[in-house]
Amino acid sequence: MNIENLRAFLEVTITGSFQKASENLHITQSSVSARIKALESHLNRELFTRKRDGVALNNGGKVFYPYALSVIKTWQQAQQEVALPPNIDGIVSLGIPVHYWSKLYSDWLDWMNLNAAGVATRIQSDYSSFLLHELREGLLDLALVFEPQQIPNVHYETLFSEPLILVSSEPREVGTGQADGYIYVNWGHQFQEQHNREYPDVPHHRITLALESQALEQILQRGGSAYLAFSTVQPLLQQGRLYQVKGATEFSLTISLAVANNRQNEAIVRQAIEGLKATPFIQQYGADQQTNNRSKNGA
Incomplete structure (x- = not known):
């Protein structure tokens, strides 16, 4: 499946217009139309409902949208990882809920730069449900989430409350x-x-x-x-x-750490987890620290 056809599909979905999509992609409107037609031909069904003021996804398009988005994100991630310089051991991707972005990302990056200089990092901030979706699709290695869900091949541990x-x-x-x-x-x-x-x-x-x-x-x-x-x-x-x-x-x-099972025992992922637990915020509010505090208080 052609990546550029998927890009055209996503751009038309976002803008609701073949013309605006062509402007954003810096190609002609006829090229956008041709890419959408090729995609619809490949899927053997139309993806958009044509309206007087533009286009909108039909039922088939709505079903196809998350898959197209996942393919594009996977492609972008693959491009990033393939282009890593030879002195980099690997890349680890972390998802942080929007509510806790400012409390964690900077300290975690500082720790990784100091203790894991050979590891490239990719951080994403989003809502908990979207982070879990990215983890399930293999686009994140680990994520902090509010509400763990029963997802195959994902391990959870309570990180802090x-x-x-x-x-x-x-x-x-x-x-x-x-x-x-x-x-x-x-x-x-x-x-x-x-x-x-x-x-x-x-x-x-x-x-x-x-x-x-x-x-x-x-x-x-x-x-x-x-x-x-x-x-x-x-x-x-x-x-x-x-x-x-x-x-x-x-x-x-309560915030849990969700980790993809197939990455859980990799050295760079273990380093990433160690770095998270070493941040001042987790040190103060982490589950282990709270257990220690309760023990000291005789609870």
Whole structure:
């Protein structure tokens, strides 16, 4: 199957237009049409529904899209690995959830540069479900995920847990119903279930944001409240810029490390895992550290 035909398919899907796709790919519109026609001929079915204002994927196109995307990503990964210089032993790819990107990637890279200079690295930041998909497709070697899923040939271990606490721009106590300015942060199904059990009278939220950073910015600039990670808000609580809501339940967010079984015992992957566990954030919130703390406290 021709890679350029797949690129044309993805570009038309994104833009919804053969003309815009041709502009982005720097080829003629007739070339885009020819590539899509060749792809449809090879699959023996049409992939797009033609509309007055452009095109959209039909049912066949929707089914084919993730496979086309996977092929392109695999091709790009292969190009990168084949082009590695001779002094590089191999490449390891890590996926980090968007909520924890800024807390982990820089320290992990520093550790890898210092302790595994012969290993090339590729880091991807995305939502947990997408990282698991990339891992399943072989496009990642390891990933940090919120909610482990039963996927063949993937090994999980708990990496760290930390509290999610309800904070507000003004001192207040928890009340019934939804407080004005409350922002629901999408921490995943694990958090959603805990939240629904604790606040059954609040099934819907006026403001829902995908990222913790977005909610924090909104609260600091315009006021409000949200469940945020303790590691994020601790300095702001100490500075008096945020306040923990009195009487509000603390939730726990557990992050697991998912590793492809066929890469688990490779030296460079073991180095990558060692580097993750050596980062200051994991050292503070890691599962082993929490076990030690509980032992010291007699729990």
